[in-house]
Amino acid sequence: MNFLPKLLDTVADRTVVPGYSKLGFLLRRRQWQPLPADSLRGKRALVTGANSGLGKATAARLAELGATVHLVVRNVEKGEAARADLARRVPDATFHVDRCDVSCLADVREFAQRLQAEHDTVDVLVHNAGVLPPHRQETPEGNEVTLATHVLGPHLLTTLLLPALRRGGDARVVFVSSGGMYARPLHDEDPQYARGEYQGAAAYARTKRMQVVLAGSWARRLTGSPGIAVHAMHPGWAATPGVTDSLPRFARLMGPLLRDPDQGADTVVWLAAATEGGRRSGSFWHDRAPRPEHYLGRTRESEQQRERFLDYCDRTVGLTQ
Ligand SMILES: NC(=O)c1ccc[n+]([C@@H]2O[C@H](COP(=O)([O-])OP(=O)(O)OC[C@H]3O[C@@H](n4cnc5c(N)ncnc54)[C@H](OP(=O)(O)O)[C@@H]3O)[C@@H](O)[C@H]2O)c1
Known part of the structure; x- marks a missing residue:
């Protein structure tokens, strides 16, 4: 990137609203090369929560690039409705609908095996x-639901799919986190949010921070076995059912500045398909560029905290005692 676009990009990122909104996407997009049309031809992609919002947009773009896409959903009826929409958008693509509630560890095990x-x-x-x-x-297994959905389920699914991921030789794992995680440190001392007054937005942001830490831990774990790159990213702010239902006031306030789902999904697709950035494991991305994981000193975690957290995840999903 040239100096001026890079400066504008950094200013937009640090001032949040310009960077996270549609404006940031439109500004940065001018510097990007299009992905080759067939870059995922012959590849198999799994997208969890693919019946809605960013997941559905991601599924569409991956299929447009040639991938066979599995819509991993907790509600098969919604998954089939999404498949019908996606088939209209990408008629020659293959979509599978796979039922799996990712917050349920038993479901994840069963799905990975199937x-x-x-x-x-x-x-x-x-x-x-x-x-x-x-x-x-x-969840019925006793895990707080944002932890189970954003962290424990994905951790177990990644672990169980390692043989299949290794086989392709150039696999990508992407954790869709959120810019909301910048405000939160790693709560390795209370991952289940059992203490203090519970707030949904705080639980969301805490587990989005955990996703970034987890992706980094996975990248380090896999350093010795090339062929699988692990990324975390945040999509900015996009108009999806998740945002309009859970944050209606925010959605109204941001209105036309919100990205559309394709724009929010762009970096996920780029990480899945691009050769250069996509193979650079262990970074936190937004709009096709690596971004800092912390802006505030108080959110920084130590190596010991990261290890304690990873041990906790391994134990809780049943990988270790
Ligand atoms: N939109 C944004 O501006 C924004 C910003 C930052 C981060 N994100 C992240 O982007 C991702 C997608 O969000 P979105 O905005 O597209 O929201 P969304 O439209 O609500 O989509 C969320 C999807 O996740 C599925 N899901 C939830 N729990 C699940 C479970 N246990 N098992 C399987 N699927 C499950 C939902 O299925 P159901 O339809 O069955 O509920 C839905 O398909 C989320 O991780 C979110 O944190 C979004």
Whole structure:
């Protein structure tokens, strides 16, 4: 990037509203090269929460680039409705609908086994499913629901799909986090948000921070085995059912400045398909550029905290005692 566009990009990023809104996307897009039309031909992609919003837009773009796309959904009826829409947008693509509630560890185990019994290779795994509950809720397995959806389910699914991800030789795993995580440190001392007054927006942001830490930990874990790159990213602010239902006042205030779902999904698709950035494992991305993981000193975690958190995830999903 040239000096002036880079400066504008950084100013937009640090001042938040210009960078996260549609304005940032339109400003930066002028510097980007289009992805080659067939860059995912012959590849298999899994997108969780693909019946709606950014997940559905991601599924469409991955299919347009040639991938066979699995819509991993908790509600098959919604998944089939999304498949019908997607088939109209990308008529020659193959979409599968796979039922899996990613917040349920038993479901994740069953899905990973079923998928690998039918398919050898997974090239792209997008952890997109997301929730922002108004009150503290636990899954039937006893995990707080944002932790289960954003962290524990994705951690277990990544682990179980490693053989299929390795087989392709150039796989990408993408955690769809949120810029909201900048305000929160890693709460490794209370991952289940069992203490203090529970607020849905805080639980959301805490677990979005955990996704960034988890993606970094995965990238480090896989350093010795090239062929799988792991990324975290944030999409900016996009008009999706998730935003209009969970944050109606914010959606009204931002109105036309919100990105459309395709714009919000752009960096996910780029990380899945691009050769250069897509292979650079372990970074936190927004609008096709690596971004800082912290702006505030108080949110920085230590190596010991990261290790404690990863141990916690391994134990809670049943990988270690
Ligand atoms: N839109 C934004 O501006 C924005 C900003 C920052 C980050 N994000 C992130 O982007 C991702 C997508 O959000 P969105 O805005 O597109 O929201 P959305 O339209 O509400 O989509 C969320 C999707 O996740 C699915 N989901 C939730 N829990 C699930 C579970 N346990 N198992 C399987 N699927 C589940 C939902 O399925 P149902 O339809 O069945 O509920 C839905 O398809 C989220 O991770 C969110 O945190 C979005």
